[in-house]
Amino acid sequence: MERIQKRIAASGVASRRKAEELILEGRVKVNGIVISNLGTKVGPKDEVTVDDIVVSKLSSLYLVLNKPRGYISSVSDEFDRKTVMDLVPKEFKDFHVFPVGRLDYDTKGVLILTNDGDFMNQMVGPKSGVQKEYLVRVKGIVNSSVLNRLENGVMINGKMTLPAIVSLESIDRENSSSLVRITITQGMNHQVKEMFKAVGYEVKRLTRVRFGNIKIDDMSEGEIRRLTIHEVKTLLELAKQPKLLRKK
Ligand code: URA
Numbered sequence: 001m002e003r004i005q006k007r008i009a010a011s012g013v014a015s016r017r018k019a020e021e022l023i024l025e026g027r028v029k030v031n032g033i034v035i036s037n038l039g040t041k042v043g044p045k046d047e048v049t050v051d052d053i054v055v056s057k058l059s060s061l062y063l064v065l066n067k068p069r070g071y072i073s074s075v076s077d078e079f080d081r082k083t084v085m086d087l088v089p090k091e092f093k094d095f096h097v098f099p100v101g102r103l104d105y106d107t108k109g110v111l112i113l114t115n116d117g118d119f120m121n122q123m124v125g126p127k128s129g130v131q132k133e134y135l136v137r138v139k140g141i142v143n144s145s146v147l148n149r150l151e152n153g154v155m156i157n158g159k160m161t162l163p164a165i166v167s168l169e170s171i172d173r174e175n176s177s178s179l180v181r182i183t184i185t186q187g188m189n190h191q192v193k194e195m196f197k198a199v200g201y202e203v204k205r206l207t208r209v210r211f212g213n214i215k216i217d218d219m220s221e222g223e224i225r226r227l228t229i230h231e232v233k234t235l236l237e238l239a240k241q242p243k244l245l246r247k248k
Contacts, residue, residue, distance in 0.1 A: 004028065007048055011059035013096075013229060014050070032214040033165050051229050061095040062227040063088075064211075066219040067111040069098040074103040084111060087222050100124060101187050109134075109208030110216050111225070112235075119232070123212075124187050129241035132209035133183040134192050139154040141171055142178040146199050150182065152244065154198040158215045161195055162186050163244045177204065187241040212238040 008019035008028070019028075026034050027060045029049045030042055037148065042048055048055045065087060067073070072083045075098050085098055100112040101124040114120055123130055151166045164181040172178070178201075182192060213234045219225065227235075 001043050003038075004030065004035065004040045004042050004048060007042055008050060008055055011055040012061060013055050013059070022050055051233065053071075053229055058175070059095070060119070061092060061097055061114060062116065062119065062232045063092065063097060063113040063224050064216065065111045065113055065224045065228055066213050066216040066221050067103055067108050068221040069106050069108045073099045073111060075101070077100075078156070081105070084113070087224060088113070089224060095149060103207070103208060104190060104193070107206040107208065108210040108221065109206075110214055111208070112211055112214065113224075119236070125239075128187075128239045129185055129243050130212040130235065130238050131183050131210070131244070132187070132208060132212075133181065133187055134231060135169065135207045135209055136180045136182060136192060136196065136203055137201055137205040138178050138180060138196055139177065140176055140201055141173070142180055145202070146166075148179070149199050150180075151194055154195055155197050156188060156191070156194040159188070159217065161191070163246050164195075165244065172174055183210075183244070211212060211235075229248065 004242055005006065005016045005019035005081045009015055009016045013077055014022060020038055022028050023035060023038055027050055030040065030046050065084060067084060070082060071087065072081050074083055076086055077083050088097060095115050097113040097115045100114055100120045102190050103109065103111050112123065122128060147168060153161045153163055162185060167181045168170065169179040169181050184191060194205055213231060
């Protein structure tokens with residue numbers, strides 16, 4: 001048996017002192033029952049939750065990285081290129097995290113990392129309603145009929161894409177390029193680039209600016225931070241929302 005604050009701290013959710021605060025705030029349950037006694041002890045089979053999220057010793061870790069260009073979104077690379085794992089700080093190395101889905105080598109922006117396979121499946125599984133928002137710099141001037149086609153769905157690799165939310169941010173006539181914002185709920189291979197290819201445009205730069213509720217406006221490139229328990233909870237709720245669907 002061990003003190004409950006030790007169990008919570010070992011999971012990485014909060015320090016022992018913070019764990020005591022969580023207990024006093026009534027946010028900690030043991031086997032489904034709120035506990036308020038700081039002296040509570042738990043055994044290996046007891047289920048401890050903070051804000052109804054299970055805390056176990058094999059602690060789950062959820063991170064967000066502001067991925068720079070020039071990194072592969074995988075744990076290793078057969079060609080010895082840099083991977084996003086090179087950006088994971090020492091303190092998180094023992095947690096064996098992996099990326100939740102992929103961003104291309106030359107795509108930057110929001111990338112979630114975790115060691116929780118179940119969470120990953122909920123985020124990127126076929127039913128996931130998590131929205132992914134991208135800023136896309138394309139070669140050429142985009143007009144409203146192109147935006148409509150992207151919004152309604154285009155054929156890529158023999159499959160029609162689900163509806164997207166698309167808007168034109170700006171046009172650079174001097175350099176003949178356009179900046180488009182697109183939000184999708186699917187995660188087909190190179191989906192955004194393929195969608196633009198399908199309507200005759202080449203993507204020059206791609207940035208994922210949002211994954212569900214997670215943004216990285218205040219993070220520098222290459223920076224990683226832990227997601228809060230509430231951010232994780234919200235992501236799980238968003239995953240259960242319906243995908244963007246075609247209007248009948
Ligand atoms: N779509 C792409 O084409 N590439 C990415 O990296 C992400 C979405």
